[in-house]
Amino acid sequence: MAAADHTDPASPHVPVLLRPLLAAVAPVSGVWLDGTFGAGGYTRALLDAGADTVIAVDRDPLAFEMAQDWAGEYGDRLVQQPGNFAQMDEYGTDLDGIVLDLGVSSMQLDRAERGFSFMKDGPLDMRMSQEGPTAADIVNSADETALADILYVYGEERASRRIAKAIVRTRQDRPYCTTLELAETIESQLPHARPGQSHPATRSFQALRIAVNEEYNALHRGLMAAERALRPGGQLAVVTFHSIEDRMVKRFLQQRSGGGGRANRYAPELQEDQPQFTMKSRKSIAADEAELAENPRARSARLRVAMRTDAPAGQVEPRSIGMPQTRVRGK
Numbered sequence: 398m399a400a401a402d403h404t405d406p407a408s409p410h411v412p413v414l415l416r417p418l419l420a421a422v423a424p425v426s427g428v429w430l431d432g433t434f435g436a437g438g439y440t441r442a443l444l445d446a447g448a449d450t451v452i453a454v455d456r457d458p459l460a461f462e463m464a465q466d467w468a469g470e471y472g473d474r475l476v477q478q479p480g481n482f483a484q485m486d487e488y489g490t491d492l493d494g495i496v497l498d499l500g501v502s503s504m505q506l507d508r509a510e511r512g513f514s515f516m517k518d519g520p521l522d523m524r525m526s527q528e529g530p531t532a533a534d535i536v537n538s539a540d541e542t543a544l545a546d547i548l549y550v551y552g553e554e555r556a557s558r559r560i561a562k563a564i565v566r567t568r569q570d571r572p573y574c575t576t577l578e579l580a581e582t583i584e585s586q587l588p589h590a591r592p593g594q595s596h597p598a599t600r601s602f603q604a605l606r607i608a609v610n611e612e613y614n615a616l617h618r619g620l621m622a623a624e625r626a627l628r629p630g631g632q633l634a635v636v637t638f639h640s641i642e643d644r645m646v647k648r649f650l651q652q653r654s655g656g657g658g659r660a661n662r663y664a665p666e667l668q669e670d671q672p673q674f675t676m677k678s679r680k681s682i683a684a685d686e687a688e689l690a691e692n693p694r695a696r697s698a699r700l701r702v703a704m705r706t707d708a709p710a711g712q713v714e715p716r717s718i719g720m721p722q723t724r725v726r727g728k
Contacts, residue, residue, distance in 0.1 A: 412438030413500065413695045414636050417682050419446055421702045422632045427493030428452070430626065432482030432619060434460045437467070439496050444471050452476045452489045456526040481526075483618035486626040493631050495623045499616065500638040500698070501606065513606060515580035515598045521573055523602075523609045532605045536579060537572045541565045543723070550721045551613075552604030553641075559586045560601060576602075603639075608723070616642060617715050620649045624673050627705035633674070634702045641721060643681065643699045648718040650676055650703050671708035678702065 415438065419425065425446040431439050434455035443451050453475060455461065461477050468475055478488045482497060501513065513523050521533035539547070541561045548557035563586050564573070573579050580598040587597040607613060623633050637643040655672035682702075684695035716722070 411692045411694075412442065412498065413638075413692060413698045414682065414684060414688070414700045415439065415442055416688070417685075418496070418634050418636070418700055418702070419443075421677060421682065421700070422494055422634055425494070428489065428491075429494040429496065430454060430485055430489050430492050431496050432485050432623075433496075433498045434464075434477075435498065436460070437464050439498060440475065441467070441471075443494075443496065444474055448474075448494075450474050450476060452478050452492075454478045454480050454482050454485060454488055456481045458527060481615060481619075483615040483622060485619060486622040490626055491628040491631075492626050493628065494634070495627060495631070496634050496636075497619065497623075498636045499612075499642050500636065500694075513602070515576050515596060515602055518575050518577040521576055521579055523606045525610045530609065532579075532609050533573055535605060535608060536564060537568055546723045547608050548601050548604045550604075550723045551607040552600035552602075554600040554604060556587055613641070613645070613720050614715075616645055617713070617718065617720050620646065620718075621710070621713055624653065624705070625710040629705055629707040631705045632677075632702060633705065634700065637699050637701075638697050641719070643701075644719045646701050647681070649713060650674055650701060652713060652717065654703065672706055673708045673710060674703040674705060676701075676703045 418439075419442060423446075425443055425448050427448065428450045429443050429448045430452040431443065432454045434440060434453040435457075437453070437460070440451045440453045451471075451474065453460075453464075456479065458479065461479065464477065468477065480488060485495065511519065511522055511524075521531060521536065523532040524530075535547070536544070541558075541564075544561035544564060545557040548554040548560055554560065560583055563582050564579070567573075567582050573582075580596075580602075583598040583601050590597055620635075627633060635646045637646055653673040654676045656676075678701075681699040683700075684692075684698055688695050
């Protein structure tokens with residue numbers, strides 16, 4: 398997932414890897430689906446590059462509120478579709494292309510009331526859809542083992558057990574309600590960050606956000622939905638910011654392009670008689686020096702692009718593409 402991007406809310410969101418993405422899928426035409434609409438950067442670029450229509454999908458109502466100022470410029474070429482990209486095949490079929498940017502949006506991080514960031518105090522929420530259980534619900538109700546599991550599996554936090562124990566101990570006196578309350582507990586269990594290092598609460602907040610929004614489950618379902626929604630020759634472009642997400646996308650495309658793939662080195666190699674995708678490059682695409690100078694947020698971003706074949710769509714097991722599994726709420 399994307400690192401915190403605390404830009405001026407009034408400034409335009411800078412889409413990461415936009416230039417290489419447009420180059421990889423050129424020429425752009427037909428009907429595309431942007432499964433992570435956000436601030437609209439990819440959608441506008443696709444429309445400007447020649448897409449006849451873009452179906453813009455997002456589960457955050459704020460995305461569509463923010464688009465009101467410019468959406469009218471594109472008329473009926475822009476179709477705004479509230480929803481989760483995990484169900485994108487319900488919003489469009491025979492698509493010419495699909496774009497997914499899996500980084501958390503700065504428009505969410507910058508609003509304290511959304512509870513995504515420890516940089517500003519706000520309610521401990523973190524829900525992209527603004528529906529369902531909040532981060533506070535998990536922090537205040539999950540047992541110590543489940544909390545540690547979330548922090549370790551989703552956030553790769555090595556001090557997960559120590560942090561979980563401190564959270565459970567502290568919430569006995571008062572439940573957690575705000576982001577800074579939780580950040581304070583996490584900081585108390587970790588060494589002070591050195592210059593240039595990320596905030597001590599970064600990994601834990603990432604883990605909770607992923608758990609609240611079931612992000613890895615959505616990615617697994619979304620990749621299969623993309624396979625169903627694309628026409629033969631249609632293109633799938635996915636931008637990731639986190640090693641686990643990139644691993645899931647990489648293994649999915651390897652399996653579906655006939656390259657096999659293993660959840661671990663002891664697992665049997667998977668074979669696909671009829672590949673569903675052709676990978677346009679075996680290696681991921683990273684930002685060049687020019688983009689890094691313009692947008693440091695691009696440093697961890699990776700782009701993978703593949704083209705749909707005419708083989709029938711199928712199913713992919715979560716574990717086979719390295720989807721993390723925890724013991725909370727059956728995930």
